């Protein structure tokens with residue numbers, strides 16, 4: 001962590017935050033949970049969130065890239081190897097789920113279960129820790145709303161998810177209704193990513209989560 005975060009210190013980070021309505025995503029998770037449980041897999045919201053990131057990365061591949069500072073070139077990565085920050089008794093570990101672009105939500109959940117079980121036992125394999133192309137931190141599983149996540153070099157972007165809360169919001173008719181909301185905080189390398197790209201990526205990801213039918217439509 002000392003080495004990685006020292007390298008990250010030279011990256012000019014910019015942040016972008018938004019709030020996501022989680023009701024439909026929670027309905028989807030409730031239904032998937034039963035199916036996954038029958039297959040021996042724990043299904044949380046994370047596999048849905050991770051798959052939506054991968055679908056959005058397909059449209060914005062510049063965020064799934066690394067920046068070679070010495071040569072001044074971007075290297076686009078074909079694989080979406082999404083690193084997940086895990087809080088373990090031994091501290092922070094960030095294994096990555098390989099090739100999310102080619103996996104189902106169930107496959108992602110299986111990988112997340114496997115990596116989390118290994119992380120808790122301090123037994124994550126070396127290959128699971130290397131080759132990440134994008135990172136996500138679910139700090140909301142502990143608490144909190146917003147964060148300022150630090151990019152994991154040589155990646156160019158990272159996201160942090162806050163805790164889901166039930167909050168009052170206005171509906172189309174102006175009536176106050178209870179809605180499940182969570183916040184996302186993105187950080188990106190401002191040398192190579194501009195704010196509009198980050199915002200467009202985030203909007204697409206948000207649409208997938210707020211309207212999971214659109215996510216199913218774009219899955220291969």
Ligand code: COA
Nearest residue numbers: 044045046085086087116137138139140141161162163164
């Ligand atoms: N808001 C509300 N509920 C949440 C949540 C959130 N943001 N994140 C998780 N939960 C819920 C889950 O849905 C699950 O609910 P259930 O008991 O009904 O099944 C429960 O909390 C436990 O989830 P968890 O075991 O944490 O699984 P996960 O897949 O959501 O997250 C990890 C897995 C590894 C990401 C998570 O355990 C973790 O370690 N988070 C901390 C990351 C961290 O340290 N970040 C800082 C990096 S600097």
